[in-house]
Amino acid sequence: xxxxxxxxxxxxxxxxxxxxxxxxxxxxxxxxxxxxxxxxxxxxxxxxxxxxxxxxxxxxxxxxxxxxxxxxxxxxxxxxxxxxxxxxxxxxxxxxxxxxxxxxxxxxxxxxxxxxxxxxxxxxxxxxxxxxxxxxxxxxxxxxxxxxxxxxxxxxxxxxxxxxxxxxxxxxxxxxxxxxxxxxxxxxxxxxxxxxxxxxxxxxxxxxxxxxxxxxxxxxxxxxxxxxxxxxxxxxxxxxxxxxxxxxxxxxxxxxxxxxxxxxxxxxxxxxxxxxxxxxxxxxxxxxxxxxxxxxxxxxxxxxxxxxxxxxxxxxxxxxxxxxxxxxxxxxxxxxxxxxxxxxxxxxxxxxxxxxxxxxxxxxxxxxxxxxxxxxxxxxxxxxxxxxxxxxxxxxxxxxxxxxxxxxxxxxxxxxxxxxxxxxxxxxxxxxxxxxxxxxxxxxxxxxxxxxxxxxxxxxxxxxxxxxxxxxxxxxxxxxxxxxxxxxxxxxxxxxxxxxxxxxxxxxxxxxxxxxxxxxxxxxxxxxxxxxxxxxxxxxxxxxxxxxxxxxxxxxxxxxxxxxxxxxx
Numbered sequence: 001x002x003x004x005x006x007x008x009x010x011x012x013x014x015x016x017x018x019x020x021x022x023x024x025x026x027x028x029x030x031x032x033x034x035x036x037x038x039x040x041x042x043x044x045x046x047x048x049x050x051x052x053x054x055x056x057x058x059x060x061x062x063x064x065x066x067x068x069x070x071x072x073x074x075x076x077x078x079x080x081x082x083x084x085x086x087x088x089x090x091x092x093x094x095x096x097x098x099x100x101x102x103x104x105x106x107x108x109x110x111x112x113x114x115x116x117x118x119x120x121x122x123x124x125x126x127x128x129x130x131x132x133x134x135x136x137x138x139x140x141x142x143x144x145x146x147x148x149x150x151x152x153x154x155x156x157x158x159x160x161x162x163x164x165x166x167x168x169x170x171x172x173x174x175x176x177x178x179x180x181x182x183x184x185x186x187x188x189x190x191x192x193x194x195x196x197x198x199x200x201x202x203x204x205x206x207x208x209x210x211x212x213x214x215x216x217x218x219x220x221x222x223x224x225x226x227x228x229x230x231x232x233x234x235x236x237x238x239x240x241x242x243x244x245x246x247x248x249x250x251x252x253x254x255x256x257x258x259x260x261x262x263x264x265x266x267x268x269x270x271x272x273x274x275x276x277x278x279x280x281x282x283x284x285x286x287x288x289x290x291x292x293x294x295x296x297x298x299x300x301x302x303x304x305x306x307x308x309x310x311x312x313x314x315x316x317x318x319x320x321x322x323x324x325x326x327x328x329x330x331x332x333x334x335x336x337x338x339x340x341x342x343x344x345x346x347x348x349x350x351x352x353x354x355x356x357x358x359x360x361x362x363x364x365x366x367x368x369x370x371x372x373x374x375x376x377x378x379x380x381x382x383x384x385x386x387x388x389x390x391x392x393x394x395x396x397x398x399x400x401x402x403x404x405x406x407x408x409x410x411x412x413x414x415x416x417x418x419x420x421x422x423x424x425x426x427x428x429x430x431x432x433x434x435x436x437x438x439x440x441x442x443x444x445x446x447x448x449x450x451x452x453x454x455x456x457x458x459x460x461x462x463x464x465x466x467x468x469x470x471x472x473x474x475x476x477x478x479x480x481x482x483x484x485x486x487x488x489x490x491x492x493x494x495x496x497x498x499x500x501x502x503x504x505x506x507x508x509x510x511x512x513x514x515x516x517x518x519x520x521x522x523x524x525x526x527x528x529x530x531x532x533x534x535x536x537x538x539x540x541x542x543x544x545x546x547x548x549x550x551x552x553x554x555x556x557x558x559x560x561x562x563x564x565x566x567x568x569x
Contacts, residue, residue, distance in 0.1 A: 083152030131220030145232025160490030183313025189282030235265030361466030365478030367442025421478025
């Protein structure tokens with residue numbers, strides 16, 4: 001089903017049965033709170049579901065994560081880690097062409113999350129089996145995507161990525177973090193703001209990074225060489241981690257990370273946690289939970305049984321609903337709390353970010369996946385009305401959106417700056433405004449926002465950027481959002497040009513803060529830094545890599561970049 005691509009990830013290797021003779025003795029690591037016993041398969045040690053915080057249940061529901069202060073003894077970390085509560089509305093596939101559904105099934109990303117619950121704040125650690133406590137290997141810290149509504153560490157297996165790092169002579173250690181989602185992790189409103197319990201999912205991620213600082217050396221990692229890496233909502237989270245505490249990424253006097261990789265996501269301009277639209281979501285959850293009449297609505301929400309609160313939290317629009325990327329739950333600035341106090345574009349503009357080297361990029365057709373359900377939008381006026389509703393805090397939203405939409409022609413021709421999947425002329429327009437909406441949603445959420453972010457930070461930090469088009473020609477979807485997971489994790493053919501390229505560049509960057517320090521032999525080419533004076537993108541294609549100039553849809557970019565605050569969600 002279409003939901004499967006947005007659960008991108010899936011470690012196909014996890015389901016492979018490994019003969020007993022190929023299994024190694026169970027690895028064991030002693031850390032701050034106890035001993036963790038993992039598994040070893042084909043040269044990779046895995047430790048699944050290591051707790052890094054107290055269970056956020058009962059009175060700790062909707063509260064910042066609490067550090068574990070007691071010993072947990074010995075944990076057998078070999079099972080499926082519990083995912084945090086999921087908010088994933090089933091996509092209505094009635095009007096979606098059968099060939100599109102077939103393409104989705106062919107991605108092999110069809111597994112779903114099998115176990116979820118509130119006691120979910122855990123990490124997975126994977127390493128080469130040769131690693132010891134004295135190895136001091138660089139570490140990559142993965143933050144999964146899913147619209148801040150779904151996803152889990154249980155569906156990502158980095159074995160292929162780690163094996164590639166070993167073969168390149170640049171081994172890495174991989175850590176993946178679970179964080180609270182939906183109403184459990186990103187519920188806003190004045191009640192939560194008044195007690196400082198906002199942006200809980202970001203706080204979970206930050207506590208996970210602090211766990212890495214204190215414990216990863218025991219696994220063979222170097223806590224001074226951590227790269228944070230995320231995709232989609234995870235990529236937005238990576239940017240947010242650079243902006244937390246005004247850009248102070250230190251813990252006990254040392255940086256928590258030294259580099260960042262952002263796949264499809266960066267700054268997401270947003271109104272505060274107390275904005276009317278955020279308060280409306282809170283009020284709706286409270287009402288559906290039966291807590292409207294309670295003297296303390298938060299106390300009431302915390303006293304509910306798990307299923308009742310889950311159903312109330314999930315009663316608002318989801319990412320696969322008609323509202324699409326107009327998310328009910330997302331990081332919002334909390335001006336009363338230093339942790340995440342200003343809209344992301346403000347922190348970037350003010351230079352209030354951690355100054356670390358970055359890789360950031362997009363899929364060519366980011367918006368197609370999020371434009372499949374709005375089939376009643378059939379003309380320009382309806383498109384404007386729909387998009388203007390995304391920005392309730394802007395009294396001039398209709399006028400601002402009208403100007404934006406004018407940059408995307410109604411009848412895209414090959415080479416014109418409109419219509420996603422791009423460069424497919426009039427093909428793939430499954431309903432009258434589909435390609436225009438897909439182009440606009442992709443640009444304002446991911447692609448042109450990336451360019452705006454780079455135009456601000458590239459003078460402050462070394463920056464490399466890319467655009468992926470390796471699935472050019474895929475019906476209706478093109479090179480769609482989250483398709484890069486298939487290549488980065490080696491789920492597709494390990495020998496494919498995109499897999500070899502992405503993994504090699506990233507492993508080089510994680511090791512040396514430069515994607516070019518391992519090899520530039522074919523299919524790899526020299527990847528130049530992105531600068532405002534020379535905005536070069538590495539274009540990942542199916543059979544080769546080339547360089548392109550980051551100036552496509554420049555009129556739309558100019559319009560958006562001049563009105564950043566007008567498009568806060």
